[in-house]
Amino acid sequence: MEIQQNISLKPYNTFGIHTNAKRFVTVNSVKELKEIITSEKDIFLLGGGSNILLTGDVEKLVIHLNTKGIIVNDFDENEVLITAEAGENWHELVLWCISQNYGGLENLALIPGNVGTSPIQNIGAYGVEIKDVFKQLEALEIATGNTKIFTNADCDFGYRNSVFKNELKGKYIILNVTFKLTKKNHNINISYGAIKDLLADKKNPSIKDIADAVIAIRQSKLPDPKKIGNSGSFFKNPVINSDLYKELSEKHPEIPHYSISENEIKIPAGWLIEQCGFKGKRFGDAGVHEKQALVLVNYNNATGKEIYGLALEIQQKVMETFKISLEIEVNVI
Numbered sequence: 001m002e003i004q005q006n007i008s009l010k011p012y013n014t015f016g017i018h019t020n021a022k023r024f025v026t027v028n029s030v031k032e033l034k035e036i037i038t039s040e041k042d043i044f045l046l047g048g049g050s051n052i053l054l055t056g057d058v059e060k061l062v063i064h065l066n067t068k069g070i071i072v073n074d075f076d077e078n079e080v081l082i083t084a085e086a087g088e089n090w091h092e093l094v095l096w097c098i099s100q101n102y103g104g105l106e107n108l109a110l111i112p113g114n115v116g117t118s119p120i121q122n123i124g125a126y127g128v129e130i131k132d133v134f135k136q137l138e139a140l141e142i143a144t145g146n147t148k149i150f151t152n153a154d155c156d157f158g159y160r161n162s163v164f165k166n167e168l169k170g171k172y173i174i175l176n177v178t179f180k181l182t183k184k185n186h187n188i189n190i191s192y193g194a195i196k197d198l199l200a201d202k203k204n205p206s207i208k209d210i211a212d213a214v215i216a217i218r219q220s221k222l223p224d225p226k227k228i229g230n231s232g233s234f235f236k237n238p239v240i241n242s243d244l245y246k247e248l249s250e251k252h253p254e255i256p257h258y259s260i261s262e263n264e265i266k267i268p269a270g271w272l273i274e275q276c277g278f279k280g281k282r283f284g285d286a287g288v289h290e291k292q293a294l295v296l297v298n299y300n301n302a303t304g305k306e307i308y309g310l311a312l313e314i315q316q317k318v319m320e321t322f323k324i325s326l327e328i329e330v331n332v333i
C-alpha cells in the first residue's frame, strides 16, 4: 500500500469538487484496511464519494475503500443471500442481480455510489429502500479493529437515515452488505406513479422492465454525475404538521404532499425550492438542476463552499416563504 501525498479528490466525489487530500491511500482488501487502521486513527473513509460535499482540504488520511467481490448463498427455495464487498459499485451490483434474475434491487438502479455506503443513508427510490431487502452487514470498529455483524434492527434504518449517521457516526467501517433477494415470485413494486405510467402496457413486468423504467426516469430528470457534478437529492423531503399543511394548502391548493400519519405530511423539497424561484438558476459554476430542483450541481469548477452557500440561501428562502426547515441530506465535510 502506497500512501500518496497531495492528491486532488475531484475524481473521487460525484460533485466533482477539487480539494486536496494531504495523504491518500487505496485499500484493496480487508487485511490492508486492518493494517492501516492499526497505525492510523485520524482517517477519512471514502466510498463512492456520492453523498459528500467537500468544502475544504482534507487533513486526515483519506482511505479509498476499493474491495471487490460478490458471494451468493442459497437461503431457501425462493430466496438467495447476496453478499457484496463495500467497494463494489452499486449500480453494477443491481445490473448483475437482474442478469441472474435475483429480484429486490431493481427499483434502486442507477443510484450513484458504492455498496458499502448504501446502508448509511438507507438509499431509496421509487417506492423501495434498501432496508426492505437488507439482511445484515459486517463492519469494522475503528477503535478496536474488531468486526461486528449488524442486523436490520441494529441498523435502525429510517428515511435516508441509520445508526451510522447518528450514534455510530465515524465509528465503524462497513466491510460488506448482505441482501435477501428473490429467485422467483418477485415482489414487484410499481406503486410509484411514473413507473406505473411507463409500464402501463406491460402485463407482467419483469424485474428488468422495472430497472429499465427506473433508468429511463432517472436519466430524464437527474443529471449524470459523469457529465455534471452532483450528489443526487441535496435535501431531505421535509415532514410538516397538519396545521402548517392546512395553512399552506389554502394559499397553494396544488401543493404536492404525501400523508405519513394523521399529523405528519411529507412535502417534496423540490417543489418548495422551485416555488422559491431557484430551479435552473446558476451562480457561477454552482447551480440548481433545471429538471429537478432538489439536486444542486457543479457545472465544473464550483467550490464546495459555493455549493454550500447556495444551499444556505435556499434553506433561508424556503424558511421565509413556507416556514419549513430543509434538512441537508448530503454529508458536508
Ligand code: EPU
Residues within 6 Å of the ligand: 124, 125, 126, 127, 222, 231, 232, 233, 234, 235, 236, 237, 256, 268, 269, 270, 271, 272, 274, 279, 291, 292, 293, 294, 329
Ligand atoms: N417537484 C417539483 N419540482 C421539482 C422537483 C420535484 O415540483 O423541481 C415535485 C413534483 O410534484 C413531483 C414531486 O416533487 O411530483 C416529487 O418529485 P420526484 O418524483 O422527483 O421525487 P423527490 O421527492 O423529489 C425523492 C428522492 C429521490 C428519488 C425520488 C424517487 C429524497 C430526498 N429524494 O425525490 O432520491 O430518486 O424520490 O423515489 O427523498 C436521492 O436521494 O439522491 C434521490 C435522487
